[in-house]
Amino acid sequence: MIKYKLFCKKCKISFDSWFASSMEYEKLKKKKFLSCHNCNSKKIEKTLMAPKILSKNNGNILSSKNLKFKEVNKKIKEYQKFIKNNFEYVGENFTYEARSIHYNKRRKKKGIFGSASNDQIKELKEEGIKIKTIPWIEDNKN
Ligand SMILES: [Zn+2]
Secondary structure, eight states: OEEEEEEETTTOOEEEEEESOHHHHHHHHHTTOOOOTTTOOSOEEEOSOOOEEOOTTOHHHHHHHHHHHHHHHHHHHHHHHHHHHHEEEEETTHHHHHHHHHHHOOOOSSEEEEOOOHHHHHHHHHTTOOOOOOOOOOOTTO
């Protein structure tokens, strides 16, 4: 499918229209099947805009997805940086540390972060320990 921006010479508005191909557009134009959405005039011109082409394997969609993925990665990394600066890393001891803070009311200047299995997280939550899970990207540079 190709999207063309069409321009009506009579009422000077432009509107988008979809065609199966540029060939189809030419065919419809020759047969005067194209008319203005607004005034029905046949004086329709294709404006000089690069047509947007949509196919099943749309490159545009893929690249915008990549862009979003990169954006998400960036956000997660920012989040990680914030956590690293403001929380104490306890690694695999997360469950133990979380419990000791919760039950012993151990005062820590910083919150903690570390890794825990899904089961451990479930248990901690059931015990009323406030934890959050966030996506984590291993940073190979460290
Ligand atoms: Zn018109």
